Amino acid sequence: MQLNINGQTQNIDVEPNMPLLWAIREVVGLTGTKYGCGVAQCGACTVYMNGEPVRSCSIPVSAVGAAKITTIESLSKDNSHPVQQAWIALDVPQCGYCQSGQVMAAAALLKRIPKPTDADIDNAMSNICRCGTYQKIRDGIHVASGQKKLAEVLAQYQASPATRG
CATH class of the missing domain: 3.10.20.30 (Beta-grasp domain)
Incomplete structure (x- = not known):
């Protein structure tokens, strides 16, 4: 075969x-x-x-x-895909086990909808993360799409521990 x-x-x-x-x-x-x-x-x-x-x-x-x-x-040979870059910069994974599937789903979403809303993300991202990093996943998708600036998201995380994942 x-x-x-x-x-x-x-x-x-x-x-x-x-x-x-x-x-x-x-x-x-x-x-x-x-x-x-x-x-x-x-x-x-x-x-x-x-x-x-x-x-x-x-x-x-x-x-x-x-x-x-x-x-x-x-997806990329050197982690240069925008989703991979956002994931790394935001330290999205905790255990990381589900993250290859999360990254693949997020990249497919951005290919289909380049500037997704939170509702688009919620509808498309049906992968399960046992660590519960869903807010970081959402932020990572927004950063990868250019809708949010990395520095602003990182500043938000520093200001509010509840948003850290």
């Missing part, structure tokens, strides 16, 4: 019902995409399939076909 992952053809020998997540992580060796729940609820396993965010834990490799798969490793 062949998969197109991050622009490269990967020849893999797996059962057709293997979830795409496990093919990416265990067979291809790209471990940035995480296993969270296994039932497509948490979003830790978010990748793009033909440019659209999907939960890779629930998609069998047999359903991928010729679709182009993009993982967090291919």
